[in-house]
Amino acid sequence: MIVAEGKPVEKILEMLAPYKKVLIAGCRGCVTVCLTGGEKEVGILASQIRMARSKDGNPIEILEQTEERQCDAEYNAKFLENVGKVDAIVSLACGIGIQYLGEKYPLTPIYPGVNTLMLGANIDVGRWEERCFACGDCVLDKTGGICPIARCSKSLLNGPCGGSQFGKCEVSAPAKEDIPCGWQLIYDRLSALGQLDKMSEIIPAKNWLRAKGPRTYVREDLTLDRS
Amino acid sequence: MTKQITNIRIGIYLCDCDGKVSKKVDLNSVKVAIQSKAEFEYIRAVEVACTKAERELIVAEIDKYSLNRLLVAGCSDPFIVRQFLQLADDKGINRYNVEFVDLSAAESVGAAVSAVDTALNRLHLRAEVGYEELAVIPDVLVIGAGSEAAAAAKAIAKNQPVVQIDNVGTRVIGLDGFPGAFTVRLLENGQTVKKDFGAIVLALGAVPQYDKSKYGGVELGADVLSLSQFINAGKDYAGKKVGFALGKADEDSLLSFAAVLKAALDLKEKGASEVSIIYEDMKICADGLEQEYERARKKGVNFLKYTGEFQITRFASGIAFMYREPFLADPAKIVADYIVLAEDFVPAAGTLELAEIFDIRTGPGGFFQKDNVHFLPIRSNRAGIFFVGSCHGPIHGTDLYNEIEAVLAEVSAFAKGKVSVPSLQPKVEAEKCAVCLTCYRCCPHHAIEIVHGEEYNNMYFSAARMNPLACQRCGVCAAECPGKAIQLPLYSDQEILFEVQQPARIVAYACENSGFLASEFAKTLDPELQKDLQIVEVPCSGKIDIIYLLKALENGADGVMLCVCHKENCKFVWGNDRAEQRKVRAQQILNQVGLGERIDFVHVAANQGNQFNTAVKAMAEKIRQSGTNPGKVVK
Numbered sequence: 062m063i064v065a066e067g068k069p070v071e072k073i074l075e076m077l078a079p080y081k082k083v084l085i086a087g088c089r090g091c092v093t094v095c096l097t098g099g100e101k102e103v104g105i106l107a108s109q110i111r112m113a114r115s116k117d118g119n120p121i122e123i124l125e126q127t128e129e130r131q132c133d134a135e136y137n138a139k140f141l142e143n144v145g146k147v148d149a150i151v152s153l154a155c156g157i158g159i160q161y162l163g164e165k166y167p168l169t170p171i172y173p174g175v176n177t178l179m180l181g182a183n184i185d186v187g188r189w190e191e192r193c194f195a196c197g198d199c200v201l202d203k204t205g206g207i208c209p210i211a212r213c214s215k216s217l218l219n220g221p222c223g224g225s226q227f228g229k230c231e232v233s234a235p236a237k238e239d240i241p242c243g244w245q246l247i248y249d250r251l252s253a254l255g256q257l258d259k260m261s262e263i264i265p266a267k268n269w270l271r272a273k274g275p276r277t278y279v280r281e282d283l284t285l286d287r288s
Numbered sequence: 289m290t291k292q293i294t295n296i297r298i299g300i301y302l303c304d305c306d307g308k309v310s311k312k313v314d315l316n317s318v319k320v321a322i323q324s325k326a327e328f329e330y331i332r333a334v335e336v337a338c339t340k341a342e343r344e345l346i347v348a349e350i351d352k353y354s355l356n357r358l359l360v361a362g363c364s365d366p367f368i369v370r371q372f373l374q375l376a377d378d379k380g381i382n383r384y385n386v387e388f389v390d391l392s393a394a395e396s397v398g399a400a401v402s403a404v405d406t407a408l409n410r411l412h413l414r415a416e417v418g419y420e421e422l423a424v425i426p427d428v429l430v431i432g433a434g435s436e437a438a439a440a441a442k443a444i445a446k447n448q449p450v451v452q453i454d455n456v457g458t459r460v461i462g463l464d465g466f467p468g469a470f471t472v473r474l475l476e477n478g479q480t481v482k483k484d485f486g487a488i489v490l491a492l493g494a495v496p497q498y499d500k501s502k503y504g505g506v507e508l509g510a511d512v513l514s515l516s517q518f519i520n521a522g523k524d525y526a527g528k529k530v531g532f533a534l535g536k537a538d539e540d541s542l543l544s545f546a547a548v549l550k551a552a553l554d555l556k557e558k559g560a561s562e563v564s565i566i567y568e569d570m571k572i573c574a575d576g577l578e579q580e581y582e583r584a585r586k587k588g589v590n591f592l593k594y595t596g597e598f599q600i601t602r603f604a605s606g607i608a609f610m611y612r613e614p615f616l617a618d619p620a621k622i623v624a625d626y627i628v629l630a631e632d633f634v635p636a637a638g639t640l641e642l643a644e645i646f647d648i649r650t651g652p653g654g655f656f657q658k659d660n661v662h663f664l665p666i667r668s669n670r671a672g673i674f675f676v677g678s679c680h681g682p683i684h685g686t687d688l689y690n691e692i693e694a695v696l697a698e699v700s701a702f703a704k705g706k707v708s709v710p711s712l713q714p715k716v717e718a719e720k721c722a723v724c725l726t727c728y729r730c731c732p733h734h735a736i737e738i739v740h741g742e743e744y745n746n747m748y749f750s751a752a753r754m755n756p757l758a759c760q761r762c763g764v765c766a767a768e769c770p771g772k773a774i775q776l777p778l779y780s781d782q783e784i785l786f787e788v789q790q791p792a793r794i795v796a797y798a799c800e801n802s803g804f805l806a807s808e809f810a811k812t813l814d815p816e817l818q819k820d821l822q823i824v825e826v827p828c829s830g831k832i833d834i835i836y837l838l839k840a841l842e843n844g845a846d847g848v849m850l851c852v853c854h855k856e857n858c859k860f861v862w863g864n865d866r867a868e869q870r871k872v873r874a875q876q877i878l879n880q881v882g883l884g885e886r887i888d889f890v891h892v893a894a895n896q897g898n899q900f901n902t903a904v905k906a907m908a909e910k911i912r913q914s915g916t917n918p919g920k921v922v923k
Contacts, residue, residue: 070880089746089771094724099770101835105877108838112919113881120921127720127771129747186729186768 063091063155064189065175076172080148087127088154098153100127131158137165197271205250212243218264220244298328299355303337303362309391321401357385364390384417418711424468424702425486436677437491448703466755467672486702487672494633494678502536518628526559531624535568537632541682544630549580556587564590575686633682656680662859713759718744718751720773727765732861735759762860763831791845792822799829803851809897830863837874844920847911849888884914
């Protein structure tokens with residue numbers, strides 16, 4: 062799932078300073094699941110902004126609407142009526158949804174209400190961890206099913222480096238909590254699988270072109286001829 | 289399923305309570321005011337609504353005007369409440385569609401009208417509560433090998449099928465499903481088998497354990513026995529002197545006291561020459577124990593009180609307790625042929641493993657159940673899983689039989705193979721459900737499952753569903769749902785937010801198990817203080833959504849309070865912890881936009897009216913310092 066966090070409200074208030082009536086658009090996809098941009102958070106942000114603007118003597122009217130996914134045009138069409146009533150949109154979808162909703166309504170300014178963080182797993186309520194970098198060239202077969210690109214701070218293909226200490230990564234120190242060394246995890250998993258010999262296989266340099274955008278993916282066998 | 293019904297026909301009865309209400313408020317004026325503004329089918333002012341003649345008249349009026357919801361405004365006597373609920377049941381009116389308003393507290397026509405109006409709105413907003421007929425499995429699984437499990441199994445077997453396992457030969461390794469339809473995975477002769485049960489009773493018992501550190505390092509031996517060794521050996525002590533020591537181990541239960549009294553009487557009967565019991569405090573506060581004690585005294589058992597530590601010393605003539613008597617200057621001595629020492633009780637093997645498999649948690653001493661005043665002794669945090677006997681802390685005989693009776697009452701509800709329950713569990717609007725598992729993970733009662741099918745109108749063809757028998761209606765799921773897909777009947781967001789549309793200066797969201805009761809008490813202590821205070825009752829503080837806090841402020845309140853149960857004493861396990869986390873975030877949200885300190889989180893028990901008022905004063909002082917809420921949104 063795509064994981065996002067709410068943007069600091071002062072940034073959002075700055076963006077909305079010129080406007081008197083806005084739409085906060087939620088998404089029922091990933092951002093609902095990661096508790097950042099579903100109907101509930103739309104309501105909370107709307108209430109917070111209304112109060113902030115009232116306090117500043119500059120009241121704002123806010124419409125609230127949440128639809129299935131902002132990364133699909135058909136669902137974005139459902140915002141039409143409300144978009145017509147407002148000066149601007151704040152989207153709580155991921156970066157994809159924000160842009161795609163904006164494309165649908167190019168004459169209405171759209172602003173991000175979230176920072177899109179990563180492709181991650183929901184470990185438990187309130188905790189998400191990165192698992193994939195969308196590099197376009199998966200090496201999980203060689204690394205015991207653990208991604209060195211996403212989980213090693215240096216994205217090393219042949220690790221670990223000298224900064225691996227007691228299973229933790231040396232960049233941990235300034236962070237809030239220790240980061241496990243991705244290559245220690247790989248070693249442990251390969252060891253458990255009896256595939257430690259894979260540690261001595263050199264993984265050749267990666268074709269990073271596949272990780273570089275703008276990327277487009279087309280399935281000729283599926284594309285519709287709409288002519 | 290519940291659905292919003294459109295054909296709402298409300299009957300309003302304004303009862304004068306035999307002239308009590310009209311001393312302060314003119315009921316006719318209330319009636320006229322309501323008639324001018326509210327929607328209803330029928331209204332009547334009554335002198336005394338609880339007479340037989342009035343009841344008959346009301347029954348006739350229900351038919352005449354086809355009333356399907358009732359509002360009774362008058363006194364708040366629980367007897368009247370029961371009487372009207374019965375009347376509603378008899379007339380086929382859903383009892384959840386009856387509202388009561390207490391007019392005895394109203395000081396003016398305006399106050400009375402507003403109270404009736406609020407209740408009327410509640411009746412309009414309330415979704416219909418249906419009843420569900422559910423098939424359940426009558427079979428009960430009793431887990432445990434000892435006498436407690438056997439007694440429970442025997443009692444339950446009178447009503448319904450019982451399977452008893454010892455959890456040693458046949459072991460529980462997994463559990464799925466809900467009350468009325470649990471599937472238990474068992475390891476039987478090395479094979480995994482699945483068996484279905486409606487309910488599970490845990491009766492693993494407790495086991496005695498001698499701890500020498502409590503007796504100055506004395507090792508057990510031929511003449512120094514632990515209490516359980518003494519009981520199990522069953523030797524002949526005729527002509528011998530036996531001394532028992534109580535109070536150093538098993539201080540909290542009555543088990544050792546009961547066992548020692550029984551053993552002492554037995555020894556006297558079988559001709560022991562001298563039986564002495566040294567004790568620090570004699571604990572006999574259970575049915576029959578005091579009589580046993582009196583009997584033992586009459587039979588000549590020596591009861592000797594000690595204070596502080598005692599020593600166990602060997603002499604040529606035998607073994608002795610050297611102890612200090614509270615009123616004598618010199619040390620005292622009891623010489624015996626055998627001395628018997630009380631032991632501690634510890635959870636039986638497998639207690640922790642079962643707690644993990646069933647997710648029912650252990651508490652003090654590693655026994656089942658957290659130490660929480662709101663938990664009934666036999667109930668776990670999961671409906672359909674019960675405790676009996678010493679597995680949730682050592683208990684003594686009569687208590688055991690009371691527990692068995694209580695468990696019997698619970699499990700026998702399934703004996704007929706079907707139950708009818710009001711459909712009061714939260715309802716999920718599938719269209720909004722992202723199947724994110726947040727509710728599933730946050731439910732303290734394992735009451736939620738994810739169900740699939742064409743009827744679930746979303747991209748996953750799936751939705752969360754709350755099991756009506758497992759759900760305990762705390763509302764934590766509804767407050768956590770990121771998609772606002774979950775509504776708890778009678779406490780929907782719509783109903784609660786309606787109450788704070790025009791809030792008082794301070795809005796207190798109060799748990800009905802603690803804060804709400806404390807607020808009722810507080811009213812009687814300091815009525816003046818309540819002027820600026822509005823109480824919004826919730827079934828658990830875990831139901832207090834962040835948006836409830838913000839909306840109260842947005843709509844004009846200056847401060848918001850969350851009045852919740854004491855820490856680790858939430859009836860619904862962690863509802864108050866979730867509420868506290870939400871309070872922290874809500875206050876951050878206010879701080880981010882400079883609205884000041886306006887939210888207070890108060891732990892308060894039902895009987896703490898004074899503390900409640902102190903908290904209200906503190907809140908008032910806080911908002912006095914922060915000033916009027918500048919975030920109020922003028923509509």
